[in-house]
Amino acid sequence: xxxxxxxxxxxxxxxxxxxxxxxxxxxxxxxxxxxxxxxxxxxxxxxxxxxxxxxxxxxxxxxxxxxxxxxxxxxxxxxxxxxxxxxxxxxxxxxxxxxxxxxxxxxxxxxxxxxxxxxxxxxxxxxxxxxxxxxxxxxxxxxxxxxxxxxxxxxxxxxxxxxxxxxxxxxxxxxxxxxxxxxxxxxxxxxxxx
Amino acid sequence: xxxxxxxxxxxxxxxxxxxxxxxxxxxxxxxxxxxxxxxxxxxxxxxxxxxxxxxxxxxxxxxxxxxxxxxxxxxxxxxxxxxxxxxxxxxxxxxxxxxxxxxxxxxxxxxxxxxxxxxxxxxxxxxxxxxxxxxxxxxxxxxxxxxxxxxxxxxxxxxxxxxxxxxxxxxxxxxxxxxxxxxxxxxxxxxxxx
DNA sequence: GGAAAACAACCAAGCGCTTGCTTGTTTTTG
DNA sequence: CAAAAACAAGCAAGCGCTTGGTTGTTTTCC
Numbered sequence: 001x002x003x004x005x006x007x008x009x010x011x012x013x014x015x016x017x018x019x020x021x022x023x024x025x026x027x028x029x030x031x032x033x034x035x036x037x038x039x040x041x042x043x044x045x046x047x048x049x050x051x052x053x054x055x056x057x058x059x060x061x062x063x064x065x066x067x068x069x070x071x072x073x074x075x076x077x078x079x080x081x082x083x084x085x086x087x088x089x090x091x092x093x094x095x096x097x098x099x100x101x102x103x104x105x106x107x108x109x110x111x112x113x114x115x116x117x118x119x120x121x122x123x124x125x126x127x128x129x130x131x132x133x134x135x136x137x138x139x140x141x142x143x144x145x146x147x148x149x150x151x152x153x154x155x156x157x158x159x160x161x162x163x164x165x166x167x168x169x170x171x172x173x174x175x176x177x178x179x180x181x182x183x184x185x186x187x188x189x190x191x192x193x194x
Numbered sequence: 195x196x197x198x199x200x201x202x203x204x205x206x207x208x209x210x211x212x213x214x215x216x217x218x219x220x221x222x223x224x225x226x227x228x229x230x231x232x233x234x235x236x237x238x239x240x241x242x243x244x245x246x247x248x249x250x251x252x253x254x255x256x257x258x259x260x261x262x263x264x265x266x267x268x269x270x271x272x273x274x275x276x277x278x279x280x281x282x283x284x285x286x287x288x289x290x291x292x293x294x295x296x297x298x299x300x301x302x303x304x305x306x307x308x309x310x311x312x313x314x315x316x317x318x319x320x321x322x323x324x325x326x327x328x329x330x331x332x333x334x335x336x337x338x339x340x341x342x343x344x345x346x347x348x349x350x351x352x353x354x355x356x357x358x359x360x361x362x363x364x365x366x367x368x369x370x371x372x373x374x375x376x377x378x379x380x381x382x383x384x385x386x387x388x
Numbered sequence: 389g390g391a392a393a394a395c396a397a398c399c400a401a402g403c404g405c406t407t408g409c410t411t412g413t414t415t416t417t418g
Numbered sequence: 419c420a421a422a423a424a425c426a427a428g429c430a431a432g433c434g435c436t437t438g439g440t441t442g443t444t445t446t447c448c
Contacts, residue, residue, distance in 0.1 A: 391447095393445080394445070397441085400440105404435095411428085413424105413426080415424070415425080
């Protein structure tokens with residue numbers, strides 16, 4: 001369906017994928033370039049042939065997820081017209097990235113944001129705002145349609161937080177599958193009429 | 195009202211308070227013992243007179259918040275009987291710790307959990323479960339009272355995530371005060387009847 | 389009740405080790 | 419046979435933590 005975030009054919013991508021895995025598992029600061037090298041089967045020095053610095057890897061990983069999530073959400077919204085379906089798309093994309101094949105990279109984006117230098121954070125913020133602009137529009141439409149009474153901006157923050165935090169407790173492969181989790185999150189935002 | 199988390203009279207507490215501030219701002223791994231020493235005005239070596247290791251400080255900070263939050267919530271629940279008021283107490287305590295005077299320590303508990311060794315995480319988990327047991331009961335009662343239709347465990351995870359994530363975007367002192375934020379969060383869980 | 393012992397708090401110095409990264413050379417590969 | 423990818427070796431800086439010793443304040447005890 002969608003191409004994988006990192007192409008296993010390309011050496012640099014293999015490196016970034018390994019870095020994402022380790023950054024996610026241990027955190028950026030606690031991961032050494034020697035560990036990253038070992039993960040892909042090369043010595044630490046060789047790694048700088050593909051990348052300028054350790055922070056470069058963090059930046060590249062985040063950049064990759066940001067544009068991939070944006071593309072995925074835009075594609076999904078393009079084929080959804082009614083407010084409720086669009087609302088579900090928001091949640092679905094977020095949860096699929098957080099718990100699907102791109103889980104490591106997405107986790108790094110969410111939890112290692114502060115490890116990035118301020119200058120590079122500013123660069124990424126552009127792409128990130130574009131993604132959240134989509135959210136804002138969908139949530140505003142949902143409010144107009146009477147699906148929710150909360151202020152769209154507030155709802156965006158709360159919903160995004162609730163979903164992001166699933167990375168701490170939700171384990172795929174258990175009794176609750178991703179589809180069911182998506183439904184539950186939708187119920188949180190969109191309580192049944194009574 | 196409640197005693198501060200760290201007593202400025204006690205040298206060890208001053209140290210832990212400074213550590214919490216730095217751990218929160220830069221992350222545990224990215225903070226050096228030399229920085230912590232400088233923050234309280236002593237040399238890095240002297241710091242080990244009060245504490246056995248750098249990780250000890252992280253542990254002590256988290257331990258302090260955990261029991262303080264538990265005490266605060268228990269006290270608040272003791273004087274609240276109806277389900278909705280109790281629900282509000284849950285949110286209120288969480289947000290007051292996240293954005294009040296104990297913000298640094300609470301942020302450390304929330305965001306540096308993985309930096310702690312597994313053995314010590316297990317120790318803290320006991321106190322943490324006690325806190326969440328209070329949540330569980332309040333949310334179950336709320337469901338019984340017909341205030342919400344979501345499964346209490348699910349709601350607990352979503353709500354806690356939404357609140358925890360406020361530390362990334364909510365800045366106290368702005369247009370939205372803590373009381374108003376609490377109301378908004380309550381509205382998320384408890385949509386107006388219609 | 390006053391000397392002796394203990395203690396809390398810190399400094400100055402530095403040890404052993406790890407860190408991110410560089411350099412020069414060799415191997416692999418299209 | 420060149421370009422890409424890796425190795426081997428190591429540097430400078432910084433890391434957590436230890437050591438031995440100096441203060442000033444309590445506590446102990448005959």
